[in-house]
Amino acid sequence: MGLGEFDRIARFFRPLAQGLAGALDLADDAALLDPGPGRDLVVTTDAMVESVHYLPGEDPARLARKLLRVNLSDLAAKGATPLAYTLTTALPSQPDDSWIARFVEGLAADQAEYGIGLLGGDSVKTPGPAMLSVTAFGTVPKGAMLRRAAAKAGDDLYASGTLGDGALGLRAARGDLQALAADAVEALALRYHLPQPRLALGAALVGIAHAAMDLSDGLPGDLPHICAASGVAAEVELARLPLSDAARAAVAADPALQAVAWAGGDDYELLFTAPVEARSAVEAAASATGTPVGRIGRIAAGQGVRLLDPQGRPVESLAGWQHF
Numbered sequence: 001m002g003l004g005e006f007d008r009i010a011r012f013f014r015p016l017a018q019g020l021a022g023a024l025d026l027a028d029d030a031a032l033l034d035p036g037p038g039r040d041l042v043v044t045t046d047a048m049v050e051s052v053h054y055l056p057g058e059d060p061a062r063l064a065r066k067l068l069r070v071n072l073s074d075l076a077a078k079g080a081t082p083l084a085y086t087l088t089t090a091l092p093s094q095p096d097d098s099w100i101a102r103f104v105e106g107l108a109a110d111q112a113e114y115g116i117g118l119l120g121g122d123s124v125k126t127p128g129p130a131m132l133s134v135t136a137f138g139t140v141p142k143g144a145m146l147r148r149a150a151a152k153a154g155d156d157l158y159a160s161g162t163l164g165d166g167a168l169g170l171r172a173a174r175g176d177l178q179a180l181a182a183d184a185v186e187a188l189a190l191r192y193h194l195p196q197p198r199l200a201l202g203a204a205l206v207g208i209a210h211a212a213m214d215l216s217d218g219l220p221g222d223l224p225h226i227c228a229a230s231g232v233a234a235e236v237e238l239a240r241l242p243l244s245d246a247a248r249a250a251v252a253a254d255p256a257l258q259a260v261a262w263a264g265g266d267d268y269e270l271l272f273t274a275p276v277e278a279r280s281a282v283e284a285a286a287s288a289t290g291t292p293v294g295r296i297g298r299i300a301a302g303q304g305v306r307l308l309d310p311q312g313r314p315v316e317s318l319a320g321w322q323h324f
């Protein structure tokens, strides 16, 4: 028999709230959060469901870190510095305390890594698969949050890091990439399990980038959001998409994986636009934060996204992740 709901909160979750005065020891109806003078509060929520967002049997510590990181990635995309988060767990009716202990280990590790604390949350049971949800809070200088709606015709379009590793990494984690060398399989799976939110780059792009978002559903799914929000069109040269050595090896071993590498999903890289005059400022932000950044296309007047294959032909068949 596991602990009761409130003993479980006190034992496992309260230590994660220490050091965050507004969390009130996880013993009140709500928490308090002060963004500080001259700062705006930035708020984002993402949930993860077993078998939809992560594989059954996943290490709870690694799962906890991914849950935090997908949310921190949205803060990064807004140029925000993370402050705190709330956590909702919907777990099968008899929660296993050793599972929760390991989940909390993962949260503690990334709290330390990113300088954040647990502000509160909710614990419920479910007859369905586990569902875990985080709401992350960050701050930006007042009025400076990066937005999807700020792209301008003529802007360059950039992506950080490498794309496609997360989606290929899911296949690697499932054991589907048998033809690939073990070190490449491991590198891809790690990118699926443990994204790297681009917080330093996001903050450095405040005042430089026009529009920004993070890539979670894959470039063909996500870029149309910037275009629609900004009332512009975009053109991407797929040959310019930055692919890791492991992703290139996977595509070389199985050319059918090219679409997976391009369409991505689970990337948690930044997609952003900036005026041509800001090229050296973008490069400086990239090098100051140690984040690779590649120019992958451009923004134009009009609407819609054109993806061009390496021969310059439009590709219509790539789609992003959608739940329904």
Ligand SMILES: Nc1ncnc2c1ncn2[C@@H]1O[C@H](COP(=O)(O)OP(=O)(O)OP(=O)(O)O)[C@@H](O)[C@H]1O
Residues within 6 Å of the ligand: 045, 046, 074, 214, 216, 217
């Ligand atoms: N159930 C909902 N209620 C209110 N707003 C929602 C709901 N679902 C999504 N949204 C809002 O829709 C917008 C897009 O959400 P979406 O989840 O696609 O963004 P994202 O987190 O950047 O992408 P991803 O979920 O793939 O990481 C956000 O402003 C989000 O707050």
Ligand SMILES: Cc1ncc(C[n+]2csc(CCOP(=O)(O)O)c2C)c(N)n1
Residues within 6 Å of the ligand: 046, 047, 051, 052, 053, 054, 055, 170, 216, 217, 264, 265, 266, 321, 323
């Ligand atoms: C086991 C498993 N199967 C498939 C996927 C792929 N996937 C699921 S949701 C999502 C988009 C982001 O989620 P959301 O839009 O819900 O925030 C992606 C790319 C995965 N991660 N794990």
Ligand SMILES: [Mg+2]
Residues within 6 Å of the ligand: 045, 046, 047
């Ligand atoms: Mg979301």
Ligand SMILES: [Mg+2]
Residues within 6 Å of the ligand: 046, 070, 071, 074, 216
């Ligand atoms: Mg998100």
Ligand SMILES: [Mg+2]
Residues within 6 Å of the ligand: 073, 074, 077, 213, 214, 215, 216
């Ligand atoms: Mg996002």
